[in-house]
Structures are given as structure tokens and as C-alpha cells.
Amino acid sequence: MEKSSWQFSGNIFQCDISHDVEGFGKFKLTASPGDELIISLQADWLKLQNQSSEIVIESSTWQQQRNKPFAMSELNWQGHFAHTSRNSAAFLEALEQGLTWQVNIDPNSNVKYQVRSTPVATRSVVKQFRLCKQDLLPKPFSYVRRVDLHFHSNSSRLENHFESDLVAIARYIEADANITEVLIDGHADATGERLVNLQLSKERAFEIQSRLVELGVPANMIQVRNHGSRNPVASNNSAQGRELNRRVMVRLVKGNTLAAVQSHKVVR
Incomplete structure (x- = not known):
């Protein structure tokens, strides 16, 4: 489970929390001076161009399931990298509550992928991230x-x-x-x-x-x-x-x- 946990890194120039997804790539949430929070998904092997994928907040497998996701957004792909800033604050709040990020990727009609995060030990990492965000420089x-x-x-x-x-x-x-x-x-x-x-x-x-x-x-x-x-x-x-x-x-x-x-x- 330790390999599935979220990791924090940061300074006054940038704050990051990241999560390795075995066999796929990495989730990341980034705060930079003067900018909105950026959610990103980096793929090790999948490459898409000018396509979008739905990202939603779901209950974790050990939590009571709900019929609808807590929040959603849309990641925009450029090569191996997909990102968005829309509704990003809700995804940070979801990590603090121990909820799961899920990305639904439909590269073509014959193939579909579902990428999920594991919300292990997220509360302390989110606290570090919030404190780091408060100390960011005002502007880049x-x-x-x-x-x-x-x-x-x-x-x-x-x-x-x-x-x-x-x-x-x-x-x-x-x-x-x-x-x-x-x-x-x-x-x-x-x-x-x-x-x-x-x-x-x-x-x-x-x-x-x-x-x-x-x-x-x-x-x-x-x-x-x-x-x-x-x-x-x-x-x-x-x-x-x-x-x-x-x-x-x-x-x-x-x-x-x-x-x-x-x-x-x-x-x-």
C-alpha cells in the first residue's frame, strides 16, 4: 500500500502532490504562483492528441458507494500528458476526504481504459500541500x-x-x-x-x-x-x-x- 500513496514535494516556486499508478503513469496536482490548481495525468505508454477524458471523484472501494460522482472535470490530452484546471479545488478536497480520482479514457471505439488513484494516507499530504500553497510567491x-x-x-x-x-x-x-x-x-x-x-x-x-x-x-x-x-x-x-x-x-x-x-x- 505504501507504493500506492500520494507524495508531496514543494517550495515557494511550486507545490506538488503526486501518485504513481502502477502500469500506467502518474497523477499530479500542482499549485504555482498566481495560477489555478492544475490536475494532470501523465501516461508512460499511451499517447493521445487533442482528445479529452472524463475525470471524476468516486467513493473508494471500502466506502459506501453513491450513484453519482462527487465532482467531475475533463482532462485535455497533448501527447503523453493530460491536464485541466477546471473544478480542481474539488479534487483536492476529495483527496483530503479519502476519495478516489478516476479517469475514463476512450482512445477509440474498440478500447477503453479506467485509471484510478488509491487514496492512502492523503490527509497529511494534503495538509502539507495547503501549507506550501500559502507560502507560494505572489507571481511567477x-x-x-x-x-x-x-x-x-x-x-x-x-x-x-x-x-x-x-x-x-x-x-x-x-x-x-x-x-x-x-x-x-x-x-x-x-x-x-x-x-x-x-x-x-x-x-x-x-x-x-x-x-x-x-x-x-x-x-x-x-x-x-x-x-x-x-x-x-x-x-x-x-x-x-x-x-x-x-x-x-x-x-x-x-x-x-x-x-x-x-x-x-x-x-x-
Whole structure:
């Protein structure tokens, strides 16, 4: 029975619980920063393309059977891998209750497969998974690697709703030793005089630098530049375009792992 149990692994970048299905492959439930839970089934030998399979929650063999499944979803196949995020929270809850995952696979009219999990010692594993999920970073690298923060006209004050982005950036920098540099570029729209816009873009950039330092980002990792109304991303002939141009762009640069670790040891 130990070989049929669910296993937990995780850190602040990703949390997983997995279950080997003898003779078929592996179930997995994954939590990643900023994303929904993902249910997946990896097959060792079965390969399907652009097909779907029903996944349901059933009573375990030793539990009283019900006429209808507790919940269901649909896995989408791409090669040996099938996954879904729909109704995934219900499947996590089912594991905690000791219920069974069952996938019904119909690759063609002549062949059908039924893949079932064994809910052995799931409660403690689900508890570990939930605790790990609480400690995940707010956003993944794909989000924080480049963030545009927008400003009101003639203002260098950051709007409150962008504060969560700065927190996510700072948390990621602290967690990932591969981040070696933070590039901050300030911009303005084309309204007003050129030198005024150049100064305004500078004030915006330094406002973001100051806030990141307050959140714990080492100052010597940050490079600040200001561009005034140069390099617009949209036309300055419309209010919407000017709003997009009033921005500070924050980018995270990754270096090689060894150099990054040595750099972090110096600045911390």
C-alpha cells in the first residue's frame, strides 16, 4: 500500500502532490504562483492528441458507494500528458476526504481504459500541500520579469493598486538567487515641454527604486534610467495612448547560477 500513496514535494516556486499508478503513469496536482490548481495525468505508454477524458471523484472501494460522482472535470490530452484546471479545488478536497480520482479514457471505439488513484494516507499530504500553497510567491517569473507601472498626468506618485506588483517583484528577487540586476526605466507622455517630461520620468523611476529598496531589494542591484517622452509604446494623439506612455518599466535580469549566488552573498 505504501507504493500506492500520494507524495508531496514543494517550495515557494511550486507545490506538488503526486501518485504513481502502477502500469500506467502518474497523477499530479500542482499549485504555482498566481495560477489555478492544475490536475494532470501523465501516461508512460499511451499517447493521445487533442482528445479529452472524463475525470471524476468516486467513493473508494471500502466506502459506501453513491450513484453519482462527487465532482467531475475533463482532462485535455497533448501527447503523453493530460491536464485541466477546471473544478480542481474539488479534487483536492476529495483527496483530503479519502476519495478516489478516476479517469475514463476512450482512445477509440474498440478500447477503453479506467485509471484510478488509491487514496492512502492523503490527509497529511494534503495538509502539507495547503501549507506550501500559502507560502507560494505572489507571481511567477513570467509575470515579474517585466512589469509596467502607470501614472497619472504630471504625477510621480504610484497608485495604490500597483503596490501588489512591487511586493511580488521584491518577493521574487529575494527568493531567486539567479536575479542579478533590476532595470528601472522611467517614461512620460509627450504633453508639455521636453525637459519637464525628462525630469518627470526621472522622478517616477526614482520613486519605484525607493519603494523597492524599502521592500528589501538591495540598492546595488538596481539600475535607474529615464527617457522622458522618447520611446512611446502608443500614440500620444489619444488619451489612452498617453496613459500607456506614462509608465515605469521594471525588468528583472537573470545571470548564471554561480555568479548570482555569490552576488547575493555579498549584498545580504
